[in-house]
Amino acid sequence: MEKYPTTNQTLRNLAATAIYTILLLALITAAARQNNSLTRQRLTGKAGIAPQVTDPPAALSFIVVGLGAFRGLAAEALWFRADQLQLEGRYFELVQLASWITALDPYAADAWAYNAWNLSYNISALMLRDEDRARWVFHGISLLRDEALKWNPASAQLCRELAWLYLHKVGDNLDRAAPLYRKQLSTQISPLLGDSGLYPNTSVGQQLLCENWRLNKESVSQLTRQVGLLDWRQAESHALYWGLEGVARTQNSAEVFKCRRIACHAMMALIERHQCSDLLPALLNQLAQLYKETPSPAVRRLYSLYIIKAIQQASATGNHNESERLYTILLKVAAKDYMIPLLKDLLEDKTTGNDLLKPLQQGVLHGEK
Structure with a gap:
């Protein structure tokens, strides 16, 4: 005989369903309120996220409205899938997936950086023709410069990632297509x-450079006052610009260090690759600031090496007072850890600073022999 639920069982089932429904609605309401709160904080810049500077495109608005408070969960699921594709080397699929993540949350700086890196490094490396490689490399640069920073104008991380693409991918010779x-x-x-x-x-x-290359007139003027005139045909000039933009856009000490470091490397590259020796005083100023912020052994050595280079350059141009001033700074910075030759020996020696700057312990050992 077929059994039917009793009236009491039916009432209990209805009550349980009602309770679950109420709980679900309460969770959705709470999530929606939290989302609205985060949105207000984003608009005022109180959530550590840059205020939205433009209205979202229609497609993005549709996605946000359709998923509502659950779009964060959708983005997390896509990140999980992205990690799988990365491990499997399926880089082309990653492009679309990363674009979905940034559509769900355009304030996710990591997603923009992830996508740009994938375009400029992974996918470009798969191309056989250098022209195709160049297209993907500049696609990654454009993604950060023209889109990511539009949504995240206060992101030092994105400035740093952009500076690195200019310095390493375009300016260096590690890619066979770099000259192109x-x-x-x-x-x-x-x-x-x-x-x-x-x-x-x-x-x-100036307006066209701002629109097409995001080189802001005020920022360029400030950079010129700091380092002098730059040749903007050089990738390292753009790396320097974006590195110092990152410094100016954050108060996070770790990001300040990373951005200033890449700006210093951009100036070093301009000096070494393009013989821009006039940048040496500006580089010393940035290295001094870097050393003040993070007095690590690596920064101390780098700073000392370029002080030596500046001493030799000043002497070569007959500016002996400047040589003596810089030598005094060198003693304060490096004498604790390195054997520092006398100034006259430093100027007479034709070897590089790298060979002249010997660790103090190594010097003692050599003396014992």
């Missing part, structure tokens, strides 16, 4: 620049 990257950069930006690749004096040129 530099040629394309120079060719594309040159029509907007003044003589010798300098920042233009015309308002039209």
Whole structure:
């Protein structure tokens, strides 16, 4: 005989269903309130997230409204899938997946950086033709510069990632197609620049550089006061710009160190690769600040090496007072850990600073022999 639920059982089932429904609605309401609170904090900049500077596109609005408070869970699920694709080397699929993540949460700086890195390094390396490699590399740069920083203008991390792409991927020679990257950069930006690749004096040129390359006039003026005139056809100039932009956009000490360090490396590259010796005083200023913020052995050695280079340069130009001033600074910075030659020996010795700067312990051991 078929059994039917009793009236009491039916009432209990209905009561349980009602309780679960009420709990679910309460959770949704709480999540929605939390989401609204975060949105208000984002708009005021109180959540550690940059205020939204433009209205979201229609597609993004549809996604946000459709998923509501659960879009964070969807983004987490996509991140999990992205990690799997990364391990499997399925980089092309990662492009679409990362774009979905940034659509769900355009304030997720890690997602933008992840996607740009994948485009500029992983996918470009799969291309056989150098022209195709260049397209993917600059796609990654454009993604950070033109889209990610639009949503996250206060993100020092994104400035640093962008600076690294210019410095390492375009400026260095670790990629066989790097000369083509530099040629394309120079060719594309040159029509907007003044003589010798300098920042233009015309308002039209300045506006176009701001719109197409995100080189803000005020930021460029401040950079010029700090380091002097730059050739904007060089990738390292863009790396320097974005590195110091990162310093200016954050108060986080760890990010300040990372951004200033990459700015210093950009200046070193300009000095070593492009013979921009006029940048040496500005580099010393940045290294001094870096050492003040993080007096680590690695920073101390780097700072000391470039002080030696500056001493030799000042002496070569007949500025002996400057050589003596810098030598005094060198003693204060490096004498604790390194054997420092006398100034006259330092100037007479034709070896590099690397060979002149010997650890104190090593010097003692050599003396004992």
